[in-house]
Amino acid sequence: MEAEAAISEAIRVLAGTAAEPLAVLPDEGVYRRASDVERLGRLVDALRLQAAAELAVRADHVSDGSATPRLTRRLGVVSAAQVLERAARVSQREATRRIRLGTLVSPRITPFSAVIEPPFPAVAEALRAGEIGVDAVAAIVRPLAGAADRIAPEMLAEAERHLVSEARTGLPDLVAVQAQIMGQALDADGAEPREAELRRRRTFRIGREVDGMTPFHGLADPVGAALLRAAIAERTAPSRTPRFVADDEPAVERGADPLPIRDERSREQRAYDVLMGLLTAGVRVDRDVATSLHGVATVQVVVTEADLEGGSGLAWLDDVTEPVSARTAAEIGCDGGIAVTVVDDHGRPLRQGRRQRYFTAAQRRALAVRDGGCAMPQCTAPPSWTHAHHVVEWQHGGATDVDNGVLLCAYHHHLVHEGDFRLRMLEGLPQLLAPPWVDPEQQWRRIGRARWKGGATARAA
Template structure:
């Protein structure tokens, strides 16, 4: 397989060097159709590899919390795209052979294959495997004419064609399957963008969508005739208002031993002179105006940093030393420090580099922030943790994973 893929890669590379301007319109269309078909065939091979790696537990063995997180780091994907890849691989693994064959032959797209597999699973539950195989044949034929969204709507009544006597009963099963898919596919993704902004994407199930609308709609109405905000901007501001209201209730669960709160790092001189920008505990930067607005309704705690960003001293909002130590860890590590992990500080706990049971002190030089998964992984694996010369944590992999045991660092939370 490796040799064949290498030859295919070489052939594609030679095509990439060709000049498309020299081709006729007919030939250009042929190139488009052929490359599209090849994409689907390659996707079938890739998905089979993803499914096998997931089944073997390769990602977890190498320290990742899931196959999706490992793929994000390995293939440099958005985590949402990595999750879709793993989910589709699992779906096709249990789909009728006709679905995988259609994708491998390049006659359906990846998204069409997902629709056909989901429909076949519903039909199989309500009408049996033989009827499901017949439905796959019909849907593969329709895939030559219809895009995935239309194909899914047509698939909802596929039994009208494959088994008319079972269509009504299957409609109820299809509705239940839609509810199950909504529960499976629900997610919200928060992606960092340039300038300290976040991109919020996701899919809500019907219940969560109703709750969001009930809260957002009254807060996003125009505030008067002089309100120049567009509808999207009003919804943005309404979501921010909802978050402020939630923080003010004091009923949010603790994160890492501290009440839910927003942490902003800025210089004292910049704050008093109303000129300094700030940095959130997740590494996002804020303008001086935003820092001043937050400071108007906040407890201001001192924190002294060295030239390389090491925390030299931190103030205490309460008498427990752990509270100040945690703030120091957040300032230093920015989140889970394990290589390749992007989990934020609120999902993390402090880990003793030299274990407390072995006499290790509770101090900044003996602590590192780790998410729950990597905290367990470090305790039960051969990964070693230490602080580098600059005072930031680095992780030495076990020899079986890296014979040279070169130290690795997390680059997701770097602020400079």
């Protein structure tokens, strides 16, 4: 057929073009190539969605009325998406997406040879002309399709034409926002049902470990998503500055880069630590309200006495098959959120987190007043997210007292337990000795962001 011959010739020509290096082109040439190739890609998108929609129709039906088995049966699959998955060698998710969008922008032919226009004809026309791509198609049709049965046809058509006009020159992300706003404005009565449906779909799941890591995933409704994004964005923003700092404090006490302690975490790792900080704060509140040493969400870690004292060997956490190091057990045992059970070499329990090991709520409040949150320079973790760390470790005779405690976030707590950063107390205040590659001068430096200094300064003024 003529169309098949044209596609074959286009593939041959484009295969040769793809082999040509772009490094020889000037900037303007590469820019123009990217634009031209995208126009070509939009035409290919139109063909992809058209083929996907037609395959979906034929997957479960016999097109010629003969006794030939339908496509799904002939291929040994159960859905139209699986048919397309095999034909196009794409993921099932991508196949499902193409079928869903293709059905909305492709005409249908009835058994009586009548042509039925697609639900979104203006989008279909712009797609076939190569004026918009599949991203713009999805941005327009998804919000409008969900409300199509509750919007007057003429209003729906006007909204579609307006959005197509915007998509011809605008960015798909901006068009998606416009489409969402327009769909909700036209379907004001549908907001509450949509909200109830979204809330019903909320979910959170924790999987089992894979290579020592435990996956978790879920879906958040709009309110939950807003809370998560706000909490994480606030604590991961590059412009984030510490709290509880008086204007006249020396740089070493302000956390205004007294030491170039580089945060090695990626943005994703920082977001994870923020989430764990929120969880830690919530568990600690539950524990304090219950007026017990360990709250209802307390996790237990089991370690032998020899390994805990020696700082080597393994420890085991509740409901987690991957072991942690004995040094990590000592680290997480500083605070009351995880109970450490010490056993002998035969597994017999010797002790389980004696009360004096854990800082009380009153002591933590005193540390929060003194340290203002994580005491490490440049860190902005609030007090509720931190661990109370024994400067002289408890198993080495250190007292559980404000004069031997300092607040550290989980990330910096781990750095301190690794041994490169050393802490000491001088006149009841924490000091830090950073490793030589961070502080070549090797000076003990006061750390923390004391709240009371700001008040004292204000009163003095």
